[in-house]
Amino acid sequence: MKERSLANGKGALLLVVSCFLVACGGEGEGPSATTADAAQEVPGQLTYRRFCFSCHASGAAGAPRVGQASAWEGRVAQGTDVMLRHTIDGMPGMPPRGMCRQCSDDELRDAIVYMVERSQPN
Numbered sequence: 584m585k586e587r588s589l590a591n592g593k594g595a596l597l598l599v600v601s602c603f604l605v606a607c608g609g610e611g612e613g614p615s616a617t618t619a620d621a622a623q624e625v626p627g628q629l630t631y632r633r634f635c636f637s638c639h640a641s642g643a644a645g646a647p648r649v650g651q652a653s654a655w656e657g658r659v660a661q662g663t664d665v666m667l668r669h670t671i672d673g674m675p676g677m678p679p680r681g682m683c684r685q686c687s688d689d690e691l692r693d694a695i696v697y698m699v700e701r702s703q704p705n
């Protein structure tokens with residue numbers, strides 16, 4: 584799950600990845616399927632966009648910025664479970680559950696994995 588296509592994750596590449604994940608060409612998937620539809624199939628992306636983006640896209644409040652590998656290195660080294668625990672409990676500058684009170688633990692984990700994958704050095 585560390586291909587460049589995920590790190591860049593846009594447009595046609597994203598479509599290809601989505602097809603790979605959900606088995607393309609299924610029912611109702613005509614040529615009209617938009618990039619937005621496909622984007623929802625990437626685990627964690629929707630959660631990220633709705634709840635985590637506000638801080639993690641810009642690095643607001645000292646948040647590790649998505650796309651900046653150095654900001655994530657030490658955090659990733661802790662392991663996903665530890666990062667998930669910190670996200671659930673909250674950290675200085677980050678409210679508990681990253682402000683997504685309705686997110687399940689699995690949804691938070693998916694969002695974390697999504698952010699980390701987008702932050703890999705190329």
Ligand code: HEC
Pocket residue numbers: 630631634635636637638639643644645646647658661665666667669670674675676677678680681682683686691694695
């Ligand atoms: C209000 C701003 C804000 C929002 C919203 C937010 N974060 Fe954060 N996040 C931060 C800040 C600030 C840190 C760094 C905290 C620190 O190192 O003291 C952080 C750190 C993290 C870390 C690293 C944890 C670690 O162990 O080092 C993860 C993972 C994370 N956030 C996930 C998420 C997820 C998932 C969401 C959305 C569900 C989210 N964040 C939403 C501000 C935010």
